[in-house]
Structure formats: C-alpha cells, structure tokens
Amino acid sequence: METLRNKIENIMKKGSEARFSSVPEFVCYLFSVVYGIVVRIRACLYENGIARSKRLPCKVVSIGNVTLGGTGKTPLTLYVAELLKRSGYKVVVISRGYGGRAEKSGGVLSDGNAIFMDAEQGGDEPCLMATRLRGIPVIVGANRHLAGEKAMRSFDPDVLLLDDAFQHIQLQRDLDICLCDARKPFGNRHLVPRGRLREPVSHLRRAHAIVLTRYSTSEKMPATDRVTIEKYAPGRPVFRCSHMPAGLKNPATGKTHGAGAVTGRKVVAFSGIAENDDFAAMLCGIGADIAGFISFADHHPYSETDVKEILQTAKDLNVDYIVTTEKDYVRIGKRMATSFPTLVFLISISFGEDADAFESFIKNRLSNS
Template sequence: MLQKFIHKVEAVITGKSRAPALEIGLEALSTGYGMAVSLRRRLYEKGFLPQYRLPCFVISVGNITVGGTGKTPMVMRIANLLTHDGFRVAVLSRGYGGRAETAGTIVSDGNGLIRDAALAGDEPVLISRSCPGVPVLAGKNRIASGKLACERFHPDCIVLDDGFQHLALDRDVDIVLLDVRQPAGNGHLLPRGPLREPLAALRSADAFVLTRNGSAGNSPAQAPDGFPLGKPIFRSNHRELVRALIHPGQTIDFLPAAGEGDSNSGLISGRRVYRFSGIADNARVDASIEKLGATVAGNMDFRDHHLYDDREIAAIEAEARRCHAGMLVTTEKDAVRLMGRAAFSIPLAILGIVLEMVPKDRFLFENWLLRLARAKTGKQNSDDPEVLQLPTK
C-alpha cells in the first residue's frame, strides 16, 4: 500500500498523472518546507548558525533538485583534475544507503578500497575506484569527516559530493549542477516537486554547470530564465559507455575507471538486453542503452541505492530468460553493490557515465577552478603566475 502511494506521488511530481486532491495536499506541505529551508539558509548566511572552517580549500558540488544531475561524475572530474595539478585531494560523500552513513568511515585511504558498498554506500565506492590516489570518506556528518580527512591525509583540497545544502561546513566554492532540460524540475518544492530549496538559494552559488546540453555549439553559455546572472556558467554532457563486460559465471571483482576516450559501446550494440537498476531515474538507463544500439527487452526497477538480495538476483535472471534477452545490463552504481557477490549465467554489461565539458568551456572551467585553488593554497604553477581572487560569500 505504501509503495503504491509513493508511486502515485512520484507520478504527480513528474507530471505523468493528475490527482487534484493530492496536489493540493502536497502543495501545502511544500509551502511549509520552503519556509523552513529558506529560514535555515538565511540563519547560516547571517551568522546565527555557526559554520565550521576546515584548514584547506573546500569545493562543494551540488544541485537544487533531487535526482541525478551528474554530481558524482563531476566530483570525480574535479578530484582527478586537482590531483593531476599536484594537489593533495580528499573527497567527502554522505554514503547514502550504507550502514556507516551515520557513524562515518574511511572508504579509501588513497591506496585502495577498504570498505564495500554495503557499509560505505555506492557513490563513495564508485568515486574511490575512479580517483586513484584520492582518499574518500563517507558519512552524513561532513564536519567530522572533514576533520578526520585533515588529520589523516592532510589534503590541500577537499571536494564535497552533494554539498550545496550542507551549510554547517564552510566552503570556498559552491558549484551547482543544473539539468539544462529541466533546471527547476516542475518548479515546485518538495514534496510537490523535485526542488530541494527555493530558486533564491542559487544566489549563494559561485558557478553553474549546465548538464546534458546535447550538441552545444560555440555560442556562449546562457543562464536559464529566472536564474542568477553574473556567475560563471559552464556546459557539459553525459556520455554513456560500457564500463565493463562480466562473463557468465564471473563475479564483479574489478570495475575499471573510465577515461574520456573510452567507449566499448560495440559490446552491446545490436543485442537484446534486460536492464535492472536502482538509481534516481531508472527510465533514463533504458534511453542510454538504446542510444548505444541495443534493444531493451524488459526491465526491473529498484529504489535508489538499493542493496540486492539473493532472491532478487535470481528473479532478475529468470525475467531476463523469460524475455529472451541474451545479456543483462546495469549501471556502475548498481555494480559496486554487487561486487564479489552475484555471478549470473548470462553476460552482464555495466554502463557508466562520463561527464564531458563542452570543448569551448572545458579550458575555461579548469582554468577558473585551478586558479582559485592555487590562490587559496599558495601552490603556484610556474606556467601560470596569475591567479584569480576567490569569490566573496
């Protein structure tokens, strides 16, 4: 009964169905929610609620809507960019769905993974595997995680995954990602819509990255209607790729990091596949599969961050055979939750997402961020003596 009600609410939020009485009730809840989160941000901005300051350069990557805008791929891009430029970097992630979300844990010490997804959550494990040499910590208390990161690893820079609403920890730069197709969702706050805060909160951002731009040309990036002007705006795209192919009888023991030149899309092209996944937008995975040239014969949806049990794994394979699918397909976030466990008798393709900056904006974004990091930390690149001033809050 509860699951049915949740699906009905989701259908109203996404506009797939109408339920006037439910919409009125959700709108009333949204009004109260909006007042509460606006007051909370204002109290932090005015100094009535304290913010903790870490002794390093802190970058937050976040968004203003629930759902996937590409925060985790952007965190990976930034962490690897800073590492390549000579900075010591650590990443803080909440670790949604992991048993250590409340207590916190070190997921990777930079030398290798020391926690699995069941304990640490899928996103921290995925970041750890995609960012060699970068310590990753999980836990909803980012202050505690940040203190531990500074004590153990002495980073020059810390990157917060999904940190825009985590106001208790002060940051130097707030980067907010917006899906260019629906930057404000349906325009309503939770629970009537996907907005986590009123759009006025975007005034606190230092830069925006517009994701899923499609074939963006050479024209300058433009802010969506109603969004703050005068802030740097960069554009990116999500590129789907096959991260790995697991053969029948094998478990997922290793998930290679994906570079911008990788593809392997031919591994599923022309195949009839069965998709299973538990992410924020499962339907989007089907579109990605079809974009890579495969046919989705059937699918099975789970909630975001879902941890699979043996019964569900068996049901997935049974349904795939019933649909006459010759291959299973899931996402990299799902794959880290299955590592060392499931061994299917059907080939399993693992899809990944690489966030690629629009070529015109890539240099601008990297130059902007690196100059800010150098200004804060005092690290200077001999080829680039000039630095930008840090944005004022």
Template structure:
C-alpha cells in the same frame, strides 16, 4: 499498474494535469510552503552566525544540486577528483554516504590507497569514487564538518570536495558548484513535497557557478540563474565490460536479447542510451536509487531474466553485485562527462583554489 513513485516523480517534475494530480498537489502545497519557510529560516540563521559554521584551513569545493533525484553528479565529482590529482593535490572527498550500512558515524573509505571498506559499508558512490581514484581520500560522515576536519587533520588533505554539499551549510566553502538538469532545472518550481526542490529557487544566489548537465549543446541560459553557467553532457562508453573484465562492442551485444536494469535516480536515461547504441532490450527493470540488491531484488532479477541472453547495468549498480550469483552474464557500461566549454570549469575552479593556497 499504478506506481506511486512514478506518479509522484511526474507530479514534481511536470506539475499537475489530471484530476488526481491536482488533488494531491493541492494537499501537498501547504506543506511545501511551510518547508520553504523553514529552509529560508535555516539559511538565515547560518548566515547571521546563530548556527555554527566550520571553516577548514584548506580550500573546500562543494558540488551539489537544488533538486532531489539525479543530475549526474557522480561523474562530475569523479572528473573534478582527476583534475585536482593531476595538479598534485592531496584530495579528499567527504560524502554523506547515502545507501551505506549502519556503522560508525565517520568511516574512511580510502586513505589514498584505494577502498578499505566494502561497498555496503561505504555506500555505492563513495566506494566507486575511491576505486576509480585510488590516490584520493574518501570519507563518509553524516556530519560533514567532522569528515572535513578528519580529512585535513588525519589524512593530510590539502583540498576537500564536499559531495552533495549545497544544502550542508554547517561547512563553509570557497566555491559552490551547483548542478541542474538542463531538461528540468526546477521541476514544477515547488519545494518538497509538492515539487522536487530541496530549497526555494532563491537559494541559488549562494552558488558560485551553475553547471547544466545532460545539455544538448550551447544555448540560452535558463532564467533565475544568478551567476555564470556552463554546460556538459554525460557520455556513455563505446563498449561494455564483460564478466571477465574484457571489452565487448555494442555491435556484438546487439545480436542478443538483453535485460537492462538500474538502481539510479534516472534509469530511463540509461536505458535510452543503450537503445541508441543499437542494443535490443528484451526488458528493463528499475530499482530504487541506492538499492542494496537484497534477496527480494535478486529474485526479481532472476524471474525477469528467463527469456534474456545477458544482463547489462551501470557501474554504480555493478559494484553492489560483485558477490552475487547472477543467472546470466552481466555487462557493465561506464559513463563519463564531456564539457561544451572546454577548460572553463578548471580555470574558474583553480583560480579560487590557488588564491587560498
């Protein structure tokens, strides 16, 4: 069956090969040229001061990427929060809140005592970060400058992590951490809509440090990176969390037939990781990134689960299903990040943070 989303994703990552792919690519290319020109103009206007840039009185660290789709950003932000909290910092994460419900323009997900909004109001990633790091402040704001200002003035933050902030030039930052998927750092090299890039590759000159995610180990740096490069990989936990919060080994689940599902940018990476752990997946289901799991999604899940013994999904998906009545026991697998250059990211990051105070 033809799936437009998968077709477009394959075109943006690998480039055109078949006739239909070339036809679509050629039609989209002029729009990409126009979009790239507009993004260059926008960056230039910010650089010369024609567009206003808010400068916070505290260190601001941006964590972002050049491409659309998943680079494994959330585990990296989670790691940085823990690093900053361990240094005694009053950390605030300011996010756009993709996937959150309509509501006030600025929402406080956590004031440093855990989530005070539900996951639909907050968005899955901000809510998950707030739950995993209850001492951190988390603010959702479409205008990130308003969120940073509120975090500093009203929540007492002395350090701000700007989630997905590389393109948000309205906020000045002291450090720009840019994440790139090691397997496809630039896709086919084109900006939207003919490719997966949000900006031309030349925008990378704004980056302070480049982190290659999903790397297999130390290796040669990709070309075109104008700064220091570090590498990390995302590590799946060695157990799953059961419906009652208890741990289940993958060896126990391997005896049963599982239905794995995920509404993330790169679900196939999750499914492949489960199979590497020895699970027998009867079926896999892909949902759109940041899906809210409405009635139609749940009906699809129920229909697919007829011949399975259990469900298994990501932590990001599970938080949106806490109130749902699922047809089978649902197990959750968490992800962490592991750096190949141990301690180097913290060293470079805190050199900048400590210099500003």
C-alpha cells in the same frame, strides 16, 4: 497497487498548475510550503551570522544541486577529483554515504588504494567513487565537518571535495558548484514533496558557478529557466557538459570493452537510479537491443528475490547479456557476474568546448581563495 512513494513521485512530476487537482497533491503542497519556510529561515540564520558555519584548514570544493537526485553529481565529482589530482592537488573526497550503515558514524571508505567498506556500509555512490578513484581517499559521514577533520588527521589534503553538499551550509567552502539538469533544471518549481526542489531557486545565489548537465545542442533549455539562472546567479559562469558512454566493463574478467560490445546484441537491463529512463535511452543510443528493462527505485537495496527475477528474465528472453549501471553493480555485487554474462555500463562527463574554461575557472578560484 500504487505505493506511497510512487504516488509522491508522480505528484512531483506534475505541472505547477495541478497543485489542487487532488487531495494528495494538496497535502503535498502544504508540506512543501512548511518545508520552504524552514529552509528559508535556516539559510537566513547562516547568511546573517546567527548560526555559525565552520572552517577547515584547507581548500574546500562543494558539488551539489537544488533538486532531488539525477543531475549527475557523482560523475562530475569523479571528473573534478581527477582534474584536481592532475593539477597537483592532494585530494580527499567526502560523501554523506547515503543509505550506508556508516552514514551517521562516519569513517574511511578508501585510502586511495584499499577499499574498507562495501555499499551496505558506506553507500553505493561513495563505493562507486572509491573503485574509480585511484590515489584519492574517500571518507563518508553525514557530518561533513567531522568527516573533514578526520580527513585532515588521516591524509592532510590540500583540497576536500564534498559530494552532494550544496545544502550543507554549516561548512564553509572556497568553491560552490551547483548542477542543473539542462532539460529540466527546476522541475515544476515546487519544493519537496510537491516538486523536486530541495530549496528555493533563489538560493542559486550561493553558487560560484553553474554546471548544466546532460546538455544537448538539439534540446534547448526553456527560456524561463535561463532567465531564472541569470536572475538568481547573475555574473556566475555557466558551463555545459554531457554524459557520454565510456564503455562496458565485464566484472567477471575485469576487462573494459567499447560501447559497440552491445551493438545489435539482445540484452536485459536493470537499474535503480534517479533517472532509469536515461540509462535505457543511452543503451538504445549505442545500439543495444533491449528485450527487457527492470526499473527499481533510486538506492534500491537488492534482495535475493530481485536477483532471481533479473536472472530469470534474462533466461526467459534468451538474451546475450545483462547490463546495469556502476552504481547498481556496487549494490548487487558478484551475485550477477557469476550467474549470467553481465556488463557494467560506464559513464563519463564531457565538457566539450567548455573543458578548458571550466578547468581554468577551478584553478583560478582555488589559487585566489
């Protein structure tokens, strides 16, 4: 039986012309209209100074998007954090900690060396960032201003890097980077729950730069989407980047192998991310023989039943490895690595020929703000 969540997700994927084709779609459309009114009023209050945004005593960089999940915010946050660190800035990453017990209360997940929370406490994405970022603290909290104040007291950073904060307009920032998936930047152009937009595309005007993620020279962005970006973010620089396989980590040994470690090898893969199909496609792209793929919802909290299902599937299909994403591994933990040969798929961001321009833009923006 199709769950309510699956029904809504299927409605979100449908074209804009199908809004009245069924009762559930019509209901979702009505909710999206009401949601849009609320979002526009909120933005208007801040833009006209009726609602006051707060300022922190350091540089603030925000990375976010106008759609629900799947644009690659976490990989780009990692990329920018390392870029800022290399440039001599003292950086602290702030993330909401979605799904973690500390989301409301907030707290220091990592001081840049030690990690003090697991995924259940701090959320999967912040935990992933904490494991990857050495020397860069990670703080979680839904209230980014309070989290920022804590960062100032604890670490005195030069730059606060806000993960997934494009909608958090109650905190002022010096640089606002908006990500768009180059293949489908705005979905069906409806607001949630009829579509995937978190706010109207016209709000791209707040962005100081647009980053097109998952960009491919073989897949051109629809002309209407290019026109939309030019219309609502005129004069803003647009940078292109791609998601690249960065290797496979064996959590049992701590060793990282090249992508060729699974070429021609029989694997069972599983993931609970916004774009499970992208993960499967990247595995196929490096030559893995996917005997079975198990999909879960984004941020899925893995149960013992889930673990047993994954392990049993791997045994039944007699595969060489179980492969999953970094984000999933921080949630499922060592329950996999100690039971069956498991590899964690690593992803990195590549700006290609836009790399130097992107770095220069960030440095210039921060030095002049």
